[in-house]
Amino acid sequence: MVKVKLPNSYFEDLGDSIRLVWRRTLYADFDRKLIEKSIKRKFKTKTNVSVEDGYLVVDVEHPEVENFLNFLISSHLGEFLKSRYTERKVIYIHEGMDVPLLGYNAFGLIDRGTNLIQVRGVSGCNLSCIFCSVDEGPYSRTRRFDYVVDVDYLLKWFKDVAKIKGKGLEAHIDGQGEPLIYPFIVELVQGLKDMREVDVVSIQTNATLLDDKLVEELAEAGLDRANVSIHSLDPEKAKMIMGKKDYDLEHVLDMIEAMINAGIDVLIAPVIIFGLNDDEAEDMIEFARKVGAGKRWPALGFQNYIPYKFGRKPTIAKLVSFRDFYAWLRGLEEKTGMKPLVLKPKHFGMHKRKFIPLSFRIGEVVKVKIVLPGRIEGEMLGVARDRLIEIINTNAKVGDTIKVKIVRTKHGIYIGTPVK
Incomplete structure (x- = not known):
């Protein structure tokens, strides 16, 4: 009998198929009979394949079976790879593909002419927020694929960009979705933090996928700040806004406190949908005060909901101009004493930097x-x-x-x- 287990992965028995779960966020399903036929063809012996305690178990004795299965599964992994959160096919982007990591919104790096560089290693989301600007999540009607960028390849491109942009950078891990579904998130934070050009590593997250172990790992890797998307302190309303019946608000609030206790600064980042959650703003301010958010940066970053072409549009939303939104924020500052709520780049140490030169011009x-x-x-x-x-x-x-x-x-x- 041979037991097989690949690095950072485990197997699950699904009956007719065997599922490989890789780095907790990705999976690939393999036909059980095809695995058995491949072994029979290679080693001229009939076998049965099963799963036991996360291992793939083969009831045949041969010194090469383990190596063969490792090769068989690894070589076909990209063909079957899917996201555990969206169930969509995943395209794994690595150095051998020679795909540039500048120029596209969904993955890679984005330079908006400041000392902050957006870092996007993954697309996709575990939630389906009712206001999502890019129609993300498991209930998306428009997204066909997800992307995952190999962490070494992503860091290589960031290093090249950092040489152009100079020192004093903030590497902000975000994306069209939830960055914590990135299978190499801890390694990415560590790699960015180790670069001499990077002063701050931050992340945008809904915090649902955090646990105490991951919080500690991210803190040890050097994560400086988490901008946490939390849009209601009412559990039922939060489930409705986040688009998932199993959204666990209490867990998210616990993880916010866990991050603060671990030394990661937290900015509470609610999207305000007037007519739905604007009446909770003062409660959110009090929560931020209570847990000690915003030690180094602002404690809150209220955002005004605006509809996007390919995004979701809640019918209950009352659209408010940015002029009125900022007036509303100033009123909150006066009433609660929480400042700043009208945020500016200087509050994050952001300043203008020379753009990476454009490669094309409009009309070309x-x-x-x-x-x-x-x-x-x-x-x-x-x-x-x-x-x-x-x-x-x-x-x-x-x-x-x-x-x-x-x-x-x-x-x-x-x-x-x-x-x-």
Whole structure:
């Protein structure tokens, strides 16, 4: 009998299939009979495959069975890889694919002309918030794929960007979804913190996937601040806003306190939907005071809900102009004494920095090689001049070379449309 277990993973028995759970966030299902047939073909012996205590168990004695299964599963992992939280197929991006990590919104790095660099190692979310600007989460109707970027490849690109941007950087881990579903989150924080150009490592999170062990690991790795998305202190209302019936508000509040106790500063970051949760603002301020949020940075970062083209739009929402929103915040400052609530870049040590030079100009026609499918129907990703370009309204396929007209270059995010 041979027992097989891959690093950072365990197996589950699903009956007709065997599931490999890798780094708690990803999985791949393998047909049990196909595994047994592969062993029979290779070793000329009939066998049964089962799962025991997270191990894959094979009832055959042969010194090479373990190596064979390791190779078999590893070589097909990318083909079957899915997210445990969205159930979508995952495209794993690594150095061997030669996919640039500048130019696209959903993964990689984003430079908006300051000393803060956005770091996006993963797309996808475990929640389906009713106001989500990118229609993320398990109930998304538009997202086709998720991406995961290999941590060494992501750090390599960040290091190159940091050399251009200079010292005193904040590496802000965020994304189109929940960054804690990234399978290498601790390694990413540690790698960023170890760079001499980086002073601050921060993260945007809904905190639902935290536990005491992960909080401690993130603190030890050097996480400085967590911006926590919490939109109601009422458990039932919070479930409705977060779009999940099993959303555990009490757990999130406990994890906020755990982070603060571990030395990670916390900024409470509610999205205010007027007519739904604006009446809870003072309670949120009191909660932030009670737990000791905002020791080094502001304790709260209220955000005004605004609808987006591809986002979800709660019918109950009363849209409020930013002028009125800031007036509302100033009123809260006066009433509660909590300042600042009207936040400015200086409150986070942010300042303008020279942009990474743009690779394209608007209106330019560029020959692009299609390398990946995009996240929504009619979208593909192409490469030119060591940058990614999101190509919209296209029926091109991976491997095609097409001409596109650049229609957007803002903040180094490139969008193009096909031309003949």
